[in-house]
Amino acid sequence: xxxxxxxxxxxxxxxxxxxxxxxxxxxxxxxxxxxxxxxxxxxxxxxxxxxxxxxxxxxxxxxxxxxxxxxxxxxxxxxxxxxxxxxxxxxxxxxxxxxxxxxxxxxxxxxxxxxxxxxxxxxxxxxxxxxxxxxxxxxxxxxxxxxxxxxxxxxxxxxxxxxxxxxxxxxxxxxxxxxxxxxxxxxxxxxxxxxxxxxxxxxxxxxxxxxxxxxxxxxxxxxxxxxxxxxxxxxxxxxxxxxxxxxxxxxxxxxxxxxxxxxxxxxxxxxxxxxxxxxxxxxxxxxxxxxxxxxxxxxxxxxxxxxxxxxxxxxxxxxxxxxxxxxxxxxxxxxxxxxxxxxxxxxxxxxxxxxxxxxxxxxxxxxxxxxxxxxxxxxxxxxxxxxxxxxxxxxxxxxxxxxxxxxxxxxxxxxxxxxxxxxxxxxxxxxxxxxxxxxxxxxxxxxxxxxxxxxxxxxxxxxxxxxxxxxxxxxxxxxxxxxxxxxxxxxxxxxxxxxxxxxxxxxxxxxxxx
Numbered sequence: 001x002x003x004x005x006x007x008x009x010x011x012x013x014x015x016x017x018x019x020x021x022x023x024x025x026x027x028x029x030x031x032x033x034x035x036x037x038x039x040x041x042x043x044x045x046x047x048x049x050x051x052x053x054x055x056x057x058x059x060x061x062x063x064x065x066x067x068x069x070x071x072x073x074x075x076x077x078x079x080x081x082x083x084x085x086x087x088x089x090x091x092x093x094x095x096x097x098x099x100x101x102x103x104x105x106x107x108x109x110x111x112x113x114x115x116x117x118x119x120x121x122x123x124x125x126x127x128x129x130x131x132x133x134x135x136x137x138x139x140x141x142x143x144x145x146x147x148x149x150x151x152x153x154x155x156x157x158x159x160x161x162x163x164x165x166x167x168x169x170x171x172x173x174x175x176x177x178x179x180x181x182x183x184x185x186x187x188x189x190x191x192x193x194x195x196x197x198x199x200x201x202x203x204x205x206x207x208x209x210x211x212x213x214x215x216x217x218x219x220x221x222x223x224x225x226x227x228x229x230x231x232x233x234x235x236x237x238x239x240x241x242x243x244x245x246x247x248x249x250x251x252x253x254x255x256x257x258x259x260x261x262x263x264x265x266x267x268x269x270x271x272x273x274x275x276x277x278x279x280x281x282x283x284x285x286x287x288x289x290x291x292x293x294x295x296x297x298x299x300x301x302x303x304x305x306x307x308x309x310x311x312x313x314x315x316x317x318x319x320x321x322x323x324x325x326x327x328x329x330x331x332x333x334x335x336x337x338x339x340x341x342x343x344x345x346x347x348x349x350x351x352x353x354x355x356x357x358x359x360x361x362x363x364x365x366x367x368x369x370x371x372x373x374x375x376x377x378x379x380x381x382x383x384x385x386x387x388x389x390x391x392x393x394x395x396x397x398x399x400x401x402x403x404x405x406x407x408x409x410x411x412x413x414x415x416x417x418x419x420x421x422x423x424x425x426x427x428x429x430x431x432x433x434x435x436x437x438x439x440x441x442x443x444x445x446x447x448x449x450x451x452x453x454x455x456x457x458x459x460x461x462x463x464x465x466x467x468x469x470x471x472x473x474x475x476x477x478x479x480x481x482x483x484x485x486x487x488x489x490x491x492x493x494x495x496x497x498x499x500x501x502x503x504x505x506x507x508x509x510x511x512x513x514x
Contacts, residue, residue: 046403047424053138095164095209210402213387269373
């Protein structure tokens with residue numbers, strides 16, 4: 001099995017030196033005693049952000065996921081391990097499996113068409129099902145592989161899906177039912193697919209997407225029931241979701257790297273250094289959303305709209321005045337620091353946690369936007385680590401796993417517990433060099449040059465049913481970015497026919513393997 005461990009070592013003292021070739025026997029890191037693992041094995045991945053998928057000419061304009069070959073190979077290998085070692089496998093998708101915010105709710109999707117933001121705002125059950133149909137059609141090979149992965153005979157293989165802030169539409173029963181239909185998870189297979197409204201807390205592990213513990217702009221007052229209080233047929237979208245729809249969906253086709261770093265505030269700080277015009281437009285959109293952060297209600301903006309007479313907003317939204325600001329910003333360090341002080345009040349409002357608390361004392365303002373951006377990254381990491389430590393104490397969990405930040409991490413929490421962030425399966429810009437950033441903003445580097453970590457958590461259980469977790473990286477296949485077309489043979493039957501054939505076989509035909 002091709003698994004590459006990170007070079008750190010888990011602090012969970014049930015845990016291990018590197019897994020042996022078959023992942024069955026490990027050594028206690030304190031005593032060196034050999035430990036034989038139990039029957040259960042879990043894998044956790046997050047933030048695939050499956051969108052409208054691939055077209056004949058390549059990825060759809062807002063599609064971020066390009067690791068289809070790798071992910072299908074990953075499913076195949078962990079499934080083989082379960083069969084070989086007779087171990088029950090649970091695959092947990094820890095939020096943002098789907099990118100509902102960047103798929104329009106239309107009947108006939110055309111990747112060459114530019115859709116107005118209204119096509120992305122309808123979050124009703126009907127609109128959400130339309131979006132999921134487009135996602136399924138764009139990633140048929142992924143859904144076929146997931147359906148094949150689930151296994152009802154012993155040892156069983158199950159899938160659990162936790163919703164995140166980009167796929168909150170999983171709240172709707174119709175969306176879940178459609179997924180069950182696509183994956184053949186009905187009848188004798190119904191128990192193979194489970195949904196979690198916010199988190200999984202059992203068997204000494206706690207798995208949650210993490211947006212509820214990070215920056216408030218992506219948080220929900222009630223993630224178990226995220227419907228709008230004014231219109232229960234619609235879902236509540238926090239300010240961060242509106243920013244994706246209003247700004248990212250408009251500019252991402254030309255700058256496909258812009259949502260590959262978290263938090264959003266770090267992107268704005270970085271953009272100030274390399275592209276003030278882009279940063280100014282983003283900041284103007286951001287300012288219009290900021291009051292909703294404070295009151296946690298987007299309807300507040302409808303009742304109390306921000307007028308364009310606000311001095312900073314007016315300057316940022318006017319092309320000529322924004323150009324004048326850019327010239328001063330580039331040449332005048334004193335102006336740069338004053339400008340940073342002016343915008344920091346808005347960015348700090350976005351960076352409070354979902355309980356309305358400031359994660360740390362106010363940041364000292366410098367004239368270096370890159371320094372400011374890195375500090376905001378550190379704040380987000382600290383928020384999630386604190387939340388993980390609190391959950392470990394409250395839930396008595398030994399393994400706490402978040403996603404959301406797209407930045408893999410593994411840190412000891414004390415008392416034998418460990419915090420893991422599973423990063424993402426799309427490109428991550430959290431640690432790339434400043435030279436790489438400059439090349440991206442200048443259009444010199446192509447999006448294909450952005451690294452992908454393909455991170456995941458592996459959780460083994462010993463014979464006493466106690467978990468041992470590690471952050472790992474999948475390195476099993478050549479990069480899918482080198483060939484962005486669908487990983488399907490042109491001689492295969494059309495996708496919709498192949499998918500329906502698979503559903504028919506799963507539902508009515510005998511299949512000794514499933």
